[in-house]
Amino acid sequence: MFISGGINALRQAEGHAEAAKPLLDKTVGKQPESLPDQVPTDPVTLVRIDAAVKLVGGSLLAIGKLPRLSSLMLLGSLVPTTLAAHSFWEEKDSGRRQEQQIQFTKNLGLAGGLLLAAADTEGKPSVGWRARHAVRDASKQVQDTAESVQRTAGKTAGKASKKVGKAGKQAGALTGKAGKVTGKASKSVESVLSR
Template identity: 30%
Template sequence: MDVVALIARIAFASIFIGAGFGHLTATAAMAGYAQSKKLPQPTLAVQVSGVYILVASALLVLGVWPDLAAIALVPFLLITAVVFHDFWRLESPEERQLEQIQFSKDLSLAGGALALFALYASDGHPGLTLVDPLFG
């Protein structure tokens, strides 16, 4: 089960690693979108969030406090879902559907992050970590 847990951590974190690099390499485009959502300091917010999700992803993949790394992704995902994928405000059925899918994806990923947190914060957490979980 240890290898399966490692593969799960890598697969789960892959979306955040890609997104984190996107935040840092396409900052201007992402900041424009953040600005359209009325986010204050959009460029800084994009850069900080990129670093945040990259660090959390790296910790999760490496197994350094994997419980903390998993739970750290939850606020990012919930904020992103509500602020950036507010499908309920859109009039266009096509745009509404696309944003609802993204909202659901973020909500599902938040659930996955919570499940990983519970797994690693429990007493019987799987191994193959560099550092034991912080909680539990």
């Protein structure tokens, strides 16, 4: 539908421009100088741009390339087109009003489908879900690392305490041996002196 609509708009750009002119007059108004120079305000140029968006977006969506982006492109094209071409609330004739209301409602349904296509992640988790889980995983990893550092520090402190205890025992043993040697030397000196 979008591709054929784009082709039709290119073939009949002037006719589509006449339908778009009232909407442009309301939105842009009599002050087109308020827009940057790069933004076209000519209805025929805008119809051609809209047609190109429909052709490109419709083709990309049809072949399954960049479906989210192409859906958003088509949605951006569909809204002004619907407002310009199917403003049923402005129709005086009840038959024409009903016809335009049907077309408006049809385009509203297409807009809903495009919104679904734009939000579809093709079974992959959304960016929000991935971000929440990345934060949770990073937090868990930091917590695990902190616990590992605490365990390692505890083990290292325990080993150091054992080594200090062992060194204390060795120092005590050496002190005891030194005391025995000193005691023997003292007895030897006494026995020499007493002779």
